[in-house]
Amino acid sequence: xxxxxxxxxxFAMMLNGIHDRIAEDRTRFSRVAMAFSLVAATLxxxxxxxxxxxxxxxxxxGELDGLAPLTQYNPHGVFIALEEAGYLLxxxxxxxxxxxxPTRNRLHRFIKWVFxxxxxxxxxxxxxxxxxxxxxxxxxxEVAAITVDWxxxxxxxxxxxxxxxQQLSRPNR
Amino acid sequence: xxxxxxxxxxxxxxALTAVTTAIAFVVAVLTxxxxxxxxxxxxxxxxxxxxxRTFLGTSSGCTRLCLQHHxxx
Numbered sequence: 458x459x460x461x462x463x464x465x466x467x468f469a470m471m472l473n474g475i476h477d478r479i480a481e482d483r484t485r486f487s488r489v490a491m492a493f494s495l496v497a498a499t500l501x502x503x504x505x506x507x508x509x510x511x512x513x514x515x516x517x518x519g520e521l522d523g524l525a526p527l528t529q530y531n532p533h534g535v536f537i538a539l540e541e542a543g544y545l546l547x548x549x550x551x552x553x554x555x556x557x558x559p560t561r562n563r564l565h566r567f568i569k570w571v572f573x574x575x576x577x578x579x580x581x582x583x584x585x586x587x588x589x590x591x592x593x594x595x596x597x598x599e600v601a602a603i604t605v606d607w608x609x610x611x612x613x614x615x616x617x618x619x620x621x622x623q624q625l626s627r628p629n630r
Numbered sequence: 631x632x633x634x635x636x637x638x639x640x641x642x643x644x645a646l647t648a649v650t651t652a653i654a655f656v657v658a659v660l661t662x663x664x665x666x667x668x669x670x671x672x673x674x675x676x677x678x679x680x681x682x683r684t685f686l687g688t689s690s691g692c693t694r695l696c697l698q699h700h701x702x703x
Contacts, residue, residue: 532666
C-alpha cells in the first residue's frame with residue numbers, strides 16, 4: 458500500500474513537467490489532465506491513509522464496531538469504491554494527457570497511443586463489468602483498473618523519462 | 631541552466647513513477663486476496679445477513695473474529 462500511495466501523486470508531478478514543455482495550444486488539455494490526476498491522487502491518498510491510520514489501529518485496539526464497510530477486505534466496501542473512482546479518474550487524466558502530447562516523433566506517438574488505449578480499456582472494463590455483474594461486481598473492476606492504470610504508468614513513464622534525458626543532453630531543443 | 635535543472639528533475643520524477651509503480655504492481659500481484667470473488671483460502675467474511683445486523687453484538691462479534699483472524703499472529 459505504501460508504494461501505491463506514491464503512484465498517483467508522482468503521475469500528477471510528471472504531468473506538471475509535460476505541461477511546462479508543450480506548446481500553448483495544447484496546455485488546455487494538460488491542465489484538465491492535471492486536474493483529473495489531482496482529484497484521483499486526493500481520493501487514493503485518502504483511501505489508503507484511512508486503511509493505514511484508521512482501520513489498522515482500530516483493529517489492533519479492538520474497536521471494531523462500524524468497521525465492516527470501511528475495511529479493504531470488504532469486496533463492496535468504501536475502500537474498493539474509492540479505489541474504483543480514483544483509478545477511473547486517473548484513466549480520464551490519461552485521455553487528456555494523450556491529447557496534450559504533440560505528435561513530433563515516434564516516441565511521442567507511442568506515449569499518446571498508450572494513454573489512449575489505457576483510457577479506452579478502463580472505460581470499456583467499467584461499463585462491461587458493471588453490465589455483466591451489476592451489484593455483484595465486487596472488486597473485479599478495481600483489480601482490472603489497477604492493472605491497466607499501473608501498466609500505462611510504467612509503459613509511459615519510461616519513454617517520458619527518456620524524452621527528458623534527451624533534453625538534458627540537448628538543452629536547446 | 632534552469633532548463634537543464636528542470637529536465638533533470640522531470641527525468642527523475644518520471645523514472646521514480648515507473649519504479650514505484652512497478653514495485654506496487656509486483657507487491658499487488660504477490661498479495662493473495664483475503665476476501666471477495668478471487669479469494670481461495672483463509673477468506674475474511676465481512677458480510678452478514680441484514681436481519682442479523684440488528685443484533686449489533688452478533689455483527690461486531692463476527693467482524694472482530696474475521697479481522698482478528700487476519701491481523702493478529
